[in-house]
Amino acid sequence: MMMSDAEKKMKAAAKKLFAEGTADVVVGFREGSRPNSSRPYFARNEADCEKFVWDKYCRANLAAFLPALFEKPARPKEGYKPPRIAVIAKGCDGRSILGLVKEHQVACENVVIIAMPCEGMVSLSSTGKEETARACAECVCPVVQGADLVVPGTAKKPAKADYARVKKFEAKPFAERWKIFEREISKCIRCNACREACPNCYCKVCFADQRRPAWLSPANGLSDTIAYHMVRMFHQAGRCVECDACVNACPMGIDLRLFTQKLAADALALFGSAPGVSDDKVPPLYTFSQDDSEAFITDPEEK
Amino acid sequence: MSFSVLDSKNLNKFIAAIAKQARVRGPVADASGVILSDITPRSSVILTYANFKLPFKREFFPQCEVISRYDGAAVKEESSDNNVVVYFGIRPCDAQSIAMLDKVFVDDKYADPYFQKRRNNALIISLACNEPAATCFCESTGGGPASKSGSDVIAYSLKQSLLFEPVSKKGEDFIKKNAKLFRAPAQKELQEREKLVSVTSSKTHAVKIDGSRAALAKKTDSSFWDNIAETCLGCGACTFLCPTCHCFDLFDEKLGDGSARLRLHDACMFASFVKEASGHNPRNKKGERMRQRVMHKFSYAPENFNAVFCVGCGRCISACPSNIDIRETLAGVIA
Amino acid sequence: MSTTANPYIPYKVRIESVTAENDDKDLKTFRFSFVDKADEAAFSHQCGQFAMLHVPGAGEIPIGIASSPLDKGYVEFTVKRYPTGSVTTVLHDLSEGDTMGVRGPLGNSFPLDGLRGKNLLIVGGGFAFTTLRAAIRYLLHDSVRKNYANITIIYGARSPGELLYKNELAEWQKRPDVATHITVDKGDASWKGREGFVPTVVSQVKPSSENAACIVCGPPIMLKFTMPPLLELGFAPDAIITSQERKMSCGIGKCGRCNIGSKYVCKDGPVFTYAQMMEMEEGS
Numbered sequence: 001m002m003m004s005d006a007e008k009k010m011k012a013a014a015k016k017l018f019a020e021g022t023a024d025v026v027v028g029f030r031e032g033s034r035p036n037s038s039r040p041y042f043a044r045n046e047a048d049c050e051k052f053v054w055d056k057y058c059r060a061n062l063a064a065f066l067p068a069l070f071e072k073p074a075r076p077k078e079g080y081k082p083p084r085i086a087v088i089a090k091g092c093d094g095r096s097i098l099g100l101v102k103e104h105q106v107a108c109e110n111v112v113i114i115a116m117p118c119e120g121m122v123s124l125s126s127t128g129k130e131e132t133a134r135a136c137a138e139c140v141c142p143v144v145q146g147a148d149l150v151v152p153g154t155a156k157k158p159a160k161a162d163y164a165r166v167k168k169f170e171a172k173p174f175a176e177r178w179k180i181f182e183r184e185i186s187k188c189i190r191c192n193a194c195r196e197a198c199p200n201c202y203c204k205v206c207f208a209d210q211r212r213p214a215w216l217s218p219a220n221g222l223s224d225t226i227a228y229h230m231v232r233m234f235h236q237a238g239r240c241v242e243c244d245a246c247v248n249a250c251p252m253g254i255d256l257r258l259f260t261q262k263l264a265a266d267a268l269a270l271f272g273s274a275p276g277v278s279d280d281k282v283p284p285l286y287t288f289s290q291d292d293s294e295a296f297i298t299d300p301e302e303k
Numbered sequence: 304m305s306f307s308v309l310d311s312k313n314l315n316k317f318i319a320a321i322a323k324q325a326r327v328r329g330p331v332a333d334a335s336g337v338i339l340s341d342i343t344p345r346s347s348v349i350l351t352y353a354n355f356k357l358p359f360k361r362e363f364f365p366q367c368e369v370i371s372r373y374d375g376a377a378v379k380e381e382s383s384d385n386n387v388v389v390y391f392g393i394r395p396c397d398a399q400s401i402a403m404l405d406k407v408f409v410d411d412k413y414a415d416p417y418f419q420k421r422r423n424n425a426l427i428i429s430l431a432c433n434e435p436a437a438t439c440f441c442e443s444t445g446g447g448p449a450s451k452s453g454s455d456v457i458a459y460s461l462k463q464s465l466l467f468e469p470v471s472k473k474g475e476d477f478i479k480k481n482a483k484l485f486r487a488p489a490q491k492e493l494q495e496r497e498k499l500v501s502v503t504s505s506k507t508h509a510v511k512i513d514g515s516r517a518a519l520a521k522k523t524d525s526s527f528w529d530n531i532a533e534t535c536l537g538c539g540a541c542t543f544l545c546p547t548c549h550c551f552d553l554f555d556e557k558l559g560d561g562s563a564r565l566r567l568h569d570a571c572m573f574a575s576f577v578k579e580a581s582g583h584n585p586r587n588k589k590g591e592r593m594r595q596r597v598m599h600k601f602s603y604a605p606e607n608f609n610a611v612f613c614v615g616c617g618r619c620i621s622a623c624p625s626n627i628d629i630r631e632t633l634a635g636v637i638a
Numbered sequence: 639m640s641t642t643a644n645p646y647i648p649y650k651v652r653i654e655s656v657t658a659e660n661d662d663k664d665l666k667t668f669r670f671s672f673v674d675k676a677d678e679a680a681f682s683h684q685c686g687q688f689a690m691l692h693v694p695g696a697g698e699i700p701i702g703i704a705s706s707p708l709d710k711g712y713v714e715f716t717v718k719r720y721p722t723g724s725v726t727t728v729l730h731d732l733s734e735g736d737t738m739g740v741r742g743p744l745g746n747s748f749p750l751d752g753l754r755g756k757n758l759l760i761v762g763g764g765f766a767f768t769t770l771r772a773a774i775r776y777l778l779h780d781s782v783r784k785n786y787a788n789i790t791i792i793y794g795a796r797s798p799g800e801l802l803y804k805n806e807l808a809e810w811q812k813r814p815d816v817a818t819h820i821t822v823d824k825g826d827a828s829w830k831g832r833e834g835f836v837p838t839v840v841s842q843v844k845p846s847s848e849n850a851a852c853i854v855c856g857p858p859i860m861l862k863f864t865m866p867p868l869l870e871l872g873f874a875p876d877a878i879i880t881s882q883e884r885k886m887s888c889g890i891g892k893c894g895r896c897n898i899g900s901k902y903v904c905k906d907g908p909v910f911t912y913a914q915m916m917e918m919e920e921g922s
Contacts, residue, residue, distance in 0.1 A: 032626045035437055039626035040534040060624060064536065187335070189357070189366060192573075193538035197624050209575065211724050217556055219367040219565050249624035251356060251540045253335055370646050373694035378739055380644050412905070413645040413890040550894035553646075553887045555697045562695035564646070569893070577895060579885050580720040595897075603900035 006117055006153040007054040010088055013114055013149050014049040017086050023112060027065055028088035029058040036122070036130065040065065052088065059121045059133065060197070061245035062087050063096030067105045067202035086112035090121075091155075092135070092243035094144020095276025096199040099239055102282060105202055117153030118142040123248075134257060135244035141277050161274065163265040169258060174300075181259070182222065185229055187252040190220045194256060195232060197249035200239045207231060233259055238267040238284040241275050270296065307467045307478050307485035308492060314465070317484050318342055321389050325426070328362070329392040330355070342391070350392060350460050353436045354616060358546035359397035360404055362390070363421045364568075366543075370417060370553070371564045378564070383420060389477075391428045395450040395457070396441045396614040398429040400546030402453035406608040407549055417566075426477055428467070429454040433499060435507045438617030440630060443510040446614050448503040459496045466496050510630045511637055512601070512611060518637045519602045529590035531632050534625040535572070537589060541619035541627075542570035547600070547612040550576075571595050597632055645890050648692040648739025649677040654712055655734055661799035664719040665765055666730060667704065669712050670740060681743060683707055685750060685773040686881060686909045689742025690889050691715060696728040700886045700904070703743060704768040706775035708782070713740065716768045716802060744889045745908050748773055748853055748879060757788040759845045759873075761864060763836045763856030767793055767802055769881060770855050774810070783815060790845045794821040794836040798829045819843055837863040840871075847872035853879045865912065875913035882908050882915075 010028070017023035030041035030051040038057040042065075043049045070082055087093060094113050100106040120136035136142075142155040169177060195201045195208075207215050208228050215231075216224040233240075233256075242264050246256045267273045270293045271284035309317050321327050327342045330349050337352035339359070369381045401422070408418035432439075432448035441447055451457050455474030459466040466488060469475040478485070522528075542548045552569040555562050569576065572592050578584040586592050604612035613629070620628050651670035659665040668691075672678040683689070683703050690698040705714035719730040732738065750773065758777065762770040770793075776782055777789060791810065795801045801820065810818040821832040821839045832839065836856065845852075852873050854864055861880060868878055884896035884903045891905030899919035901907060910918070 033628040033631055034620055034626060037626050042533050065534070189543055189568075191539045191543040191570075193536070193540040193624060196536035196538035212722070218552070218554060218567055219556065220567075221367070245624075249536070249538060249540065251544055251622045253356075377650055378648055378692070378694065380647055407892055411891070413892070415892060416644050416646075549892070551887065552893065552895075553698065555693075555695055557695045569887075569895075571894065577885050580723045580726070582722075585884065598899075599894065599897075603897065606900045 006151055007052070009151045009153070010054050010114065010116060011049050011052050013151060014043060014052060014086065014088065015046045017112065018043075018046045018049070022084060023086040024083040025069065026052075026086040026088065026114075027062045028052045029054065029060075029062075032057065036124065054088070054116060056119070056122045056130075058090065059123070059244075059248055061096055061199055061241075061243045062089065062093045063100060063199035064197055064245060066097065066100055066111070066199065070106055070110070082107055082110045084110050084112070086114055086149075088114045088116060089144055089147065090116055090118040091139060091141040091144050092241050094147060095141055095241040096243065098144070098146070098276040099241065099283070100199060100202075102280075103239075112149060113144060113147040114149045114151060115144050115147035116151050117155035119154070120156045133244065135242060135247070138242070140274065141241075144276065161265075161268060163261060163268075165258065166261050166265045169262070182226070184254050184256075184258070185226050186222055187254050188220065188225045188229065189252060190218065190225060190228070191251060193249040193251060194246035194254075197245040198236070199245070200236055201232070229256075229259070233263055236260060237263040238271060238273050239275055240264050240267075266296070305469075306488045306493065306496070307482075308488045309465045309467065309485055311463050311465060313484075314348065315344075318348065318391065319344065320481065320484055321391070325387040325389045327389050327391060329390065339390075339393075348392070350430060350465075351433075353434070354394050354397070354618070356544070356618075358400065358544055358616075358618065359390075359393055360400055360546050360549070362388075362425070363401065363418050364404065364408070364549060364551075366568045368417065368566050369563045370566050372558075373561045373564070375560045380416070381563075383417065385420070385424065387424045387426070388421075389426045389428065392430045392458075393427055393454075394432060394616070395429050395448060395452070395454070396439075396446055396616040397546055398427050398453035399441075399446045399450055399614045400453065400616075401427065403547050403604075403608070403610050403612055403614070404549055406610065426455050426473060427453065428456040428458055428474075428477075431457060431459045431500065432503055433460055435503060436617060436621075437508070438620040439615060440508040440510040440617065441615035442504060442507045443512050444611050444613045444615040445512075448507065449500045459499060461492055461495045461499070464492060466492060507615070508630065510615070510633060512613075512633065514637055515601045515611075515633050516605050519598055522636050525588070525590055525594075527590075527635065528594040529588065531627065531635070532589035532593035535589050535593060535627055536624055537572055537574055537592070538624060539570040539572050540622040540624065542572055542596070543568060544618040544622050546614055546616055546618070547604075571599070593632075597629070597636075601633070643680075646741070646888070648690065648698075648741035649681060650674065650737055651713075651740045653732055653734050653736045653738070656732070659716060659802045659804075664730070665716060665800075665802065666719070667714055667716045667802075668729075668732075669705075669714045670738075671712050672740075673737065678711070678713075681713065681740070683713070683743035684747035685776050686748035686769050687743040687745050688769070688889075688904075688908060689713075689715070689740050689744055690886075691717070691725070691729065692739030692741055693725050693728050693732070694738065697725045698739075698741065698887075698889075699723075699725045699729075700744070700883075700889055702766075702769035702772070702881070702908075704771050706772050706779065708776055708779045716765060716771075718765055741889065745904055746906070748909055750776070753851050754785045755787065755849075757846065757848070757850035758786055758790070759850060759852040760789070760791045760793075761836060761840060761852060761854040761856070761868075762791075762793045763860040763864075764795055764800070765802060766855040766857060766860075766881070770853060771803055771806070773853060774816075775806075778810070778813070778816060787849070788817070789815070790817045790819070790843065792819045792821070792836060792839050792843060792845075794823065794834075794839065796823045798822050798826055798831075817843075835863070836860055837867055840864060841867045844871065847874075847877070851877040851879060855881045875916060876911045878912035880910060880912060880915065882910055 014026045026043045029038040032039045123133040216227045273284040332347040408415040451470045455471045600612040650673040654669045657667045701715045719726045887893040889904045891902040896903040
């Protein structure tokens with residue numbers, strides 16, 4: 001099978017971490033219970049590692065589990081130490097982990113990135129056929145750089161960050177763009193799956209859940225739902241690794257990628273920032289410098 | 304029970320005739336797949352779909368509804384329209400879910416007027432399944448691809464015709480009232496129906512539910528539940544798509560000089576579902592919330608309503624981003 | 639409450655008075671009258687029940703009814719203000735003459751009818767004392783008192799300033815037909831009364847469990863430490879009656895929020911016996 005050599009080496013690397021006592025948990029994938037789906041799995045010893053799989057169905061972003069795993073208990077026991085967690089990481093998982101380290105959500109010395117040679121994952125088309133997932137076809141970083149352990153193998157070639165689909169969307173007149181945006185967002189049932197699946201959404205109390213003050217209504221009126229998505233996405237600007245965890249989690253099949261990519265494209269164009277790929281010390285919107293581009297300040301009245 | 308037949312080629316005529324009496328809603332083609340929507344002359348009715356993404360409960364218990372308004376002087380009940388709706392082509396699992404929700408919202412010391420009104424105004428014609436999906440396990444939860452529970456009429460999709468069978472008095476009256484749209488069944492059609500029912504009932508995934516309530520009572524070790532919930536993201540997708548989940552929140556929203564009181568779907572899987580103003584959270588851990596969900600469906604509902612609150616539709620299995628599978632959870636409980 | 643009426647719509651009430659119960663002024667007793675007199679008869683509550691207080695635009699909160707069913711013309715609630723609460727903060731800013739909503743009565747009640755002829759021990763701690771106050775006002779009413787044997791009250795608060803219903807406590811202490819023991823965790827310079835936690839005072843007072851039942855309400859920690867002395871005194875678990883609390887939304891057993899195991903605190907409770915509590919699931 002296509003990936004069995006990498007899978008073997010991956011299992012061996014994971015087991016070795018337990019054998020050497022350098023990890024408490026290894027986060028990876030195991031076989032799913034529904035067709036064409038592998039799923040996240042936490043191994044806690046060598047025997048558990050036998051369950052790991054590495055195939056074209058390993059789509060979830062595993063970094064999403066890290067903030068909660070590293071959260072200090074409310075009443076830590078005597079001598080509490082953060083867990084040591086290893087993650088079997090695709091390029092996107094790895095980029096997310098590097099982002100979380102930058103944002104102090106994960107202690108660098110407590111996480112081990114096992115970089116996998118990702119050949120891209122598959123998703124089902126509307127007719128039920130397997131095809132390369134969009135995020136993978138457009139992926140600029142199939143193997144995360146700077147990992148602690150690298151499982152050798154042939155990864156897919158990185159795509160160019162040309163954001164063709166975003167540019168095509170931007171070329172449309174405003175009214176049409178808004179119509180498309182509204183059409184997609186009106187499918188939203190405010191289940192919050194997009195937020196929970198995203199590694200970057202780790203706020204203890206999300207702005208959308210705050211009641212005093214209430215920034216938006218929990219009811220699913222279109223205006224509030226648009227506000228939710230807009231603000232959530234803008235919170236991702238310069239941090240989003242375009243992994244499509246939100247897209248995959250959304251039960252309603254909303255094309256969130258079109259909009260998250262727009263922000264990622266802008267972050268690259270305006271700040272030269274591609275999280276986990278470019279070497280910014282902090283996400284671009286965390287700092288301000290005098291010579292930041294001001295091209296974003298536009299007059300909507302101007303044609 | 305007698306059967307009435309509609310030739311498949313006359314389906315649109317049938318719908319047009321019913322549409323004169325009531326609003327008709329059913330499975331129509333949409334860019335995203337097959338959805339439950341108004342059937343208009345321009346709609347494309349699809350009878351070969353697996354199931355809607357969204358659960359049928361939303362027709363009687365909407366995601367968000369205004370239940371009362373305050374105009375600065377008094378709180379007044381919000382009235383909804385009184386339209387009769389004929390639902391055509393609902394899957395038996397979805398129809399059964401309404402029979403269960405009746406126990407919560409209608410057959411109760413406090414009848415819910417909002418649910419009850421929509422319920423009374425609805426006629427449900429369900430459509431037996433010819434091809435259950437890989438994640439379907441309706442037979443195991445007391446239903447089945449041809450279950451009649453919750454339906455007023457059940458229809459069977461044969462090669463060239465649709466067989467209608469009345470289930471409730473309301474359904475009987477409907478068939479009688481529209482007798483001229485139907486004809487009597489041919490013997491081979493009756494045989495075709497029997498074969499269909501027996502073949503599809505063998506296709507659903509078998510899940511052991513018997514004994515789950517007793518087994519759950521004994522499953523008190525939190526490590527079991529912590530383990531199941533380990534990869535749970537607390538996203539709520541399972542709850543929002545589940546036909547029998549009915550947790551909600553009531554919420555005041557200022558509107559001009561007054562306010563509206565809204566009812567919104569909520570999820571026990573959300574971390575702050577039972578968090579109190581003092582900050583205390585009785586279900587602080589994901590494992591506790593996972594346990595609550597499973598107990599509610601497979602232990603508390605059976606105790607209070609004599610019904611397992613799961614129709615085996617498999618939506619939660621398909622929707623879960625971490626592929627947490629209720630079938631595996633139950634197997635682990637009973638093991 | 640009529641079960642045919644819409645159970646989600648509150649009765650309109652007018653605030654007749656607001657009384658600060660403690661020095662911090664974050665505990666206030668609100669006295670409401672029903673704007674439509676017919677609603678008062680429809681409301682007809684029993685001791686131990688609660689109601690949803692509705693502040694339009696802010697929301698609803700479940701609060702125990704602090705007045706007796708025999709208190710005519712009004713109904714009272716004592717509410718604590720939580721700085722993070724979206725309703726209690728607004729409610730505490732309302733004053734006499736303002737109108738709002740009361741939805742109820744909800745839940746079950748203390749089984750007082752079935753306890754006629756018995757000795758009653760009433761134990762309360764903190765501001766969970768409100769529904770006990772309703773019960774005591776009822777039990778001490780002229781038309782009711784003779785139906786019960788000895789009545790003993792043990793009530794404690796963190797400090798003298800935190801004691802609720804101070805005027806009534808003083809009146810009860812003067813009455814010969816009820817034994818009233820008030821205590822505080824820690825007194826102050828002017829406090830001349832008892833000091834000691836409620837569970838300790840229960841052991842000290844040693845009320846007889848002979849032909850007796852106990853109604854006890856308090857914060858979870860107080861309940862936890864009060865059960866052992868009660869059991870030691872010989873009170874049977876099904877003769878110890880308590881009241882539970884959980885976050886609520888609908889109050890009528892539909893929204894799925896307030897359950898302890900298979901029981902909804904709003905509908906099957908909030909009153910449960912200790913025997914029932916032991917059967918219900920912990921931490922659910």
